[in-house]
Each structure stands twice: as structure tokens, then as C-alpha cells.
Amino acid sequence: MLGKQVRHRRAREEILEACWDLARHKGLAGFSLREVAQAVGVQAPSLYSYFLSKNAMYDAMFADGNRAFVERMRQVPTPGSAREVLLAAATAFVGFCVEDPARHQLLFQRTVPGFEPSDESYAIAVEAITLMRESFAPLGITDPADLDIWTALLCGLAAQQLANDPGGDRWTDLVPAAVDMYVHAVCKETP
Amino acid sequence: MLGKQVRHRRAREEILEACWDLARHKGLAGFSLREVAQAVGVQAPSLYSYFLSKNAMYDAMFADGNRAFVERMRQVPTPGSAREVLLAAATAFVGFCVEDPARHQLLFQRTVPGFEPSDESYAIAVEAITLMRESFAPLGITDPADLDIWTALLCGLAAQQLANDPGGDRWTDLVPAAVDMYVHAVCKETP
DNA sequence: CAACTAGCCTAACGTCATTAGGCGAGTGGC
DNA sequence: GCCACTCGCCTAATGACGTTAGGCTAGTTG
Structure with missing residues (x-):
């Protein structure tokens, strides 16, 4: 019950960091969810456990x-x-x-x-x-x-x-x- | 020989106007070549006779x-x-x-x-x-x-x-x- | 009238975000 | 020890995108 949350929260920050890396490298123009997934070592649809959508990813970055x-x-x-x-x-x-x-x-x-x-x-x-x-x-x-x-x-x-x-x-x-x-x-x- | 150029040049401006309309309406975020084509009443690939690419369309708008x-x-x-x-x-x-x-x-x-x-x-x-x-x-x-x-x-x-x-x-x-x-x-x- | 060509079409490819559904490993209760 | 269940990931598929290739047709030219 608790294990999931902890894993999720840790991974979310990892992913967020990968997002920033990608954004810095390629700019927000070429920022693709699939590449984020690749950087994290996961398939694209898996990211939807962490973020509701690509916009939610942007939103997390925005808040961050x-x-x-x-x-x-x-x-x-x-x-x-x-x-x-x-x-x-x-x-x-x-x-x-x-x-x-x-x-x-x-x-x-x-x-x-x-x-x-x-x-x-x-x-x-x-x-x-x-x-x-x-x-x-x-x-x-x-x-x-x-x-x-x-x-x-x-x-x-x-x-x-x-x-x-x-x-x-x-x-x-x-x-x-x-x-x-x-x-x-x-x-x-x-x- | 001359007919093509004239037709092209006239159409290019028509298309450019449609581009601005679409951009104003939906913003540059949702600006899609296919929708421009639809607004002009033509299929998407046909626009490639007038602009080399979507970026060329942006470029024409930029100059304009x-x-x-x-x-x-x-x-x-x-x-x-x-x-x-x-x-x-x-x-x-x-x-x-x-x-x-x-x-x-x-x-x-x-x-x-x-x-x-x-x-x-x-x-x-x-x-x-x-x-x-x-x-x-x-x-x-x-x-x-x-x-x-x-x-x-x-x-x-x-x-x-x-x-x-x-x-x-x-x-x-x-x-x-x-x-x-x-x-x-x-x-x-x-x- | 035949050949050509200009302008449009459909079909297709690869990539994108996103959704649906399945597989397997780990965890709970009995 | 086993059964059910959940959780995290996967593959497959959908529709939209930009773009390319290739075919059809109508009008022009010799």
C-alpha cells in the first residue's frame, strides 16, 4: 500500500529531471514524451502512471x-x-x-x-x-x-x-x- | 508557361491569408498544415506546390x-x-x-x-x-x-x-x- | 489530334500523444 | 503454501501530424 506511493514519488522526480534534461538539450520545441520515456528506460505509455498527460508533465515542470x-x-x-x-x-x-x-x-x-x-x-x-x-x-x-x-x-x-x-x-x-x-x-x- | 506562375502567385497569397486566419483563430500552437489545406479547399499534399514545407510557410508568414x-x-x-x-x-x-x-x-x-x-x-x-x-x-x-x-x-x-x-x-x-x-x-x- | 504538363488527388510512411488490454512479479490473506 | 489481487510495465492500436511517391485529369501546345 505504501510501497507504491514511495516508488511513484521517487520515480516522478527522476522523470522530471529527465524532462528538464531533454528540454535543455533539444528545447521545448522538440520535447517529446516518447524521448523522455526512452531516457528513463521505459515505454511511452508507462509514463501515464506518473503523469496524466504530456500537459501534466509540462505542468509539473512549470510548478517545479x-x-x-x-x-x-x-x-x-x-x-x-x-x-x-x-x-x-x-x-x-x-x-x-x-x-x-x-x-x-x-x-x-x-x-x-x-x-x-x-x-x-x-x-x-x-x-x-x-x-x-x-x-x-x-x-x-x-x-x-x-x-x-x-x-x-x-x-x-x-x-x-x-x-x-x-x-x-x-x-x-x-x-x-x-x-x-x-x-x-x-x-x-x-x- | 506564364499561366502557372500567375496562378501560383495568386494562390500563394490566398493560402497565406488562410494561414494568418488560422493562426489568429487557433494560435500558432494548433497551427496545422492540414487545416490550412482544408480552409483553402485542397488536400494537404497539394500545398507542397506552393510551399516547400511547413517551415517555408512559417517563413513566408514571418517575412509577410x-x-x-x-x-x-x-x-x-x-x-x-x-x-x-x-x-x-x-x-x-x-x-x-x-x-x-x-x-x-x-x-x-x-x-x-x-x-x-x-x-x-x-x-x-x-x-x-x-x-x-x-x-x-x-x-x-x-x-x-x-x-x-x-x-x-x-x-x-x-x-x-x-x-x-x-x-x-x-x-x-x-x-x-x-x-x-x-x-x-x-x-x-x-x- | 497527339503529346505534354500543371495541378490536384489518393495511398503510404514514420512520428506524435493517447487509450485499451494483457502479462508477470510481488504482496495480502487463508 | 497457495490463491487472489494489485501494480507496474508491456504490446497493439487509434487518430492526427508533416511529408513523399505516384497516378489521374483537364487544359495547353505543336
Whole structure:
């Protein structure tokens, strides 16, 4: 009775890891359930004991990725000045996006063939975004429009980097410049 | 000898229109060559007289969309102040992105399953982006980093709008706010 | 009128996600 | 010790996909 659950849960994580491996290697475009099965050493239909469907697999990855995102964001240091805090958060965010294109696409671009996150996973994503937004509250940035613009800027920088030169490091120059610009503007508006 | 070409060329545009219809309707995720064929009233293999492959179809759409983009951007008025010019361009750009999610994904997100634009189509895209960047030269914005940040911001705003509330109009508030912010910051840096 | 050809068709292949159903090994109760 | 049962995996099959090969037909050309 208990043996099944334990076996399942252990295997699920194994499979999930194989999913990420495959996604990283071939991108989400060529991500096939059958190849995941092959990587795990099992026939394709067997995976349906672990995931209800391919979309459920995406969903598990989505939740997993968002958990990793939350964890990463929680670890960003919060030193003194507004600029330093913003820079730390921005660097962490863009770095997270850039380091795994497939994950970025799944989590933040939402362009995976037929994938729509479940309510459960979506809640995790909302929590992640909320956390990220709240981390700016100490800076006095609370206007939703300012937060939207700020996150749009970061998402845009990450997407641009991934589209033009995935694996490049130009973002490490652009992010500080963007932070400076934002700080200038916001300080003028809300002194 | 000539009849074929004319017929072909006319039909190609018909098919391309059917492609856009289908993409708009079902999104690029569920975009299938067979359904395009059905919409045109033809069997799937017949389309191979007009396009070498499904990717060639994407490529034609990509080029087509970029041409539309260039045309749209050329039409933006260039009134007096820096703020007005930036606002006009930004509104045109984000509006273009937001009005057709499928086109936005194909042109600017590059997350379509196996699609890579041909050199020919890519050249059109480069021309489009170059044009867009050059339109800011009269404003004195020539630093590549500034341009990168600006385009990243706009792309981010569009992507955010499409991800969170496709069809919504929040971007019409955010874009002016972003322009104000950018103008503030840039004016401070390059007076 | 014969030959050709352009445009469409059907048939088929391999791959995809998914479903149905069967086989065998391990576990429970008697 | 055996019987039933369940659990994890398998094979087989379905329908949709992109793509290729090859045939039919109608209109054009010599």
C-alpha cells in the first residue's frame, strides 16, 4: 500500500529531471514524451502512471521551475541603497531567465504548444510574482504601474538576450544600465 | 508557361491569408498544415506546390509580418518633442504587437516549434529592427545600450500584456508612463 | 489530334500523444 | 503454501501530424 506511493514519488522526480534534461538539450520545441520515456528506460505509455498527460508533465515542470524561481529570489541579498537592491534583484532575475532558455519559455513566455498551467501550479506562479513585486516595497516602489514597467523591462531584457544571443552575457552590462536609468527616473518622480 | 506562375502567385497569397486566419483563430500552437489545406479547399499534399514545407510557410508568414511591421512603423507621425515622438513610436510598436498574438509570437518571440527564418526573411527582420532603431536617432538616442534598453522595455510591455491579458488595453496606460520614465532618465543623462 | 504538363488527388510512411488490454512479479490473506 | 489481487510495465492500436511517391485529369501546345 505504501510501497507504491514511495516508488511513484521517487520515480516522478527522476522523470522530471529527465524532462528538464531533454528540454535543455533539444528545447521545448522538440520535447517529446516518447524521448523522455526512452531516457528513463521505459515505454511511452508507462509514463501515464506518473503523469496524466504530456500537459501534466509540462505542468509539473512549470510548478517545479516556479519553485526554483522563488527559492532563487529569496536568496538575493538586500544591501543598503535602492540601486544596490534593485541591481541585486534584477541580476538574479535576468540571470535566472537567461541560464535556461527552455525553462524561461515554459515559465515566462507561455508559448508551449497546448500548455495551460493548472490552477494549482498557477497559484505557485502567482506567489512567485507577488514575492518578486513585494521585494521592491522597501524601496518605496508600490505604484502598480511602476512595478509593471519594471518587470516588463527585466522580462524584455531577458527575452532580448535569449532571442539575440542565447548564452551570451551582454545582459550583465545592460542590467546595471537599466537599473541606473530606472533609479534616476523613479527618484525624480518620488523623491 | 506564364499561366502557372500567375496562378501560383495568386494562390500563394490566398493560402497565406488562410494561414494568418488560422493562426489568429487557433494560435500558432494548433497551427496545422492540414487545416490550412482544408480552409483553402485542397488536400494537404497539394500545398507542397506552393510551399516547400511547413517551415517555408512559417517563413513566408514571418517575412509577410515583418513587411507589415515596417509599413506600420513608417506611418508613425513624427511631431515635435522627444516625448511625443517616443510615445508615437512606442504606441505604434506595442499596438502592433498586441493586436495579433500569433503574429507577435512568430515575429518577436521565436518560439514556434521548429522554425528558423531563412536568410532572406531574416534580412527583412533586420531591416525592420534597424529602421525602428534609426527612428530614434533624431532624438539623440544613439548609444546602443540605451536603444537596447528601450526596445527591451517595449517588448517587455507587449509580452506582459499578451501574457496576462491578451486583448486588454492596460498597455495604453503603461506605455505613456514608460515613455515619461525613459525621457526623464535620458534627459538627465544626456542633456 | 497527339503529346505534354500543371495541378490536384489518393495511398503510404514514420512520428506524435493517447487509450485499451494483457502479462508477470510481488504482496495480502487463508 | 497457495490463491487472489494489485501494480507496474508491456504490446497493439487509434487518430492526427508533416511529408513523399505516384497516378489521374483537364487544359495547353505543336
